[in-house]
Amino acid sequence: MATSEFFLPLLLDQEDKTSPLANCIRNNYRHLRKWGNRTKTNCFRIYDRDIKEYPLAIDFYDGRFCVHYFTSSREENEPREDLYEAAMSALTLLFNPPLKAIYWKARIKRERTEQYEKTDDTDEFFYVFEYGVRFIVNLTDYLDTGLFLDHRETRQIVAKLAKGKRLLNLFAYTCSFSVHASLQGALFTKSVDLSNTYTEWGRENFLTNDLSLKNNLIIREDCLKFLEKERTIYDVIVIDPPTISRSKKMEGIFDVQEDYPFLIERGLELLAPGGTLIFSTNSREFTFDKSLFEDCTILDISKKTIPLDFHNQKIHRAWQIFPKREMD
Ligand SMILES: C[S@@+](CC[C@H](N)C(=O)[O-])C[C@H]1O[C@@H](n2cnc3c(N)ncnc32)[C@H](O)[C@@H]1O
Secondary structure, eight states: OOOSOOOOOOOOOOOOOOHHHHHHHHHHHHHHHHHHHTTOOOOOEEEEESSOOOOOOEETTEEEEEEEESSSSSSSSSHHHHHHHHHHHHHHHHHHOOGGGGEEEEEEOOOOOOOHHHHHHOOOEEEEEEEEEEEESSSSBBBBSSSSSGGGGHHHHHHHHHHTTTEEEEOOOOTHHHHHHHTTTTEEEEEEEEEEHHHHHHHHHHHTEEEETSSSEEEEEEHHHHHHOOOEEEEEEEOOSEEEOTTTTSSSEEEEEHHHHHHHHHHHHTTEEEEEEEEEESSSSSOGGGGGGGEEEEEEOOHHHOTTTOOOOOEEEEEEEEEEEOOO
């Protein structure tokens, strides 16, 4: 496990009684810095819309800051000036980072058919640590950064379940579930994602942690097609799909609400006796019809998968699903 280059900066000393945003970030960071040093984690959320007047989320990635602002339309794609000023002066007061270390990302209510296209071309990749594991991130070129911080604890749950076992990771993105699982002793992992960019990124995430790709397969394919023909049996399956996705590489549109019964049904067929499936979604509108899976015990594990730095409990939901015959 790679553990060099780990450093969490101390806060600068200044107090500014006039900035509630700075005070809130200061309090959050003080606490997170201690936790980060203890757990070897240097990527976490230091502000999560804690104050109504400042509807922002700010993520710390090893000395860089990713500020998310929320807009409802594509036209309104600049941050509000007062929010921009408040966040810039709070971060400068507390950390004094170079301007280029502060990145702004618009969170626009996505079109139904949004694709995961590139947003820039800087090739600015760098490493962060999560529980001592190295991940490659990029704060400018893509819609997302390479690591979904809100699933930090879900990754730990999956990795523990997969110790000494076989893991299937569907909609794997940059393979972060599989990398953690492999480092915690999974016998074998298979990660499936439609995107060339993200499967390649996933490969690099394994390699940067000195993991062999022999026992960690990465497949670039539409998960729905993959599931139709897959015959290998797994002990743990994680399914964390996007809400909606469309790509030239697949037929039609993937819609979590329409497609989840197939994903879970087919996943259950690939489970070994005693196996477990974790399903998760960020969709707020999603409804889980448990009556579709009467032969299963379904536990809502959302609460224990929300990390300490995420103050919005609705960031995602997650369920652990066991075939009932295995529980008897
Ligand atoms: C929300 S991310 C998944 C996050 C990932 N599970 C993680 O924890 O890092 C969505 C991913 O799904 C992939 N994707 C979208 N539609 C797909 C499909 N039909 N089959 C396979 N992958 C798909 C995208 O390429 C993207 O990497």
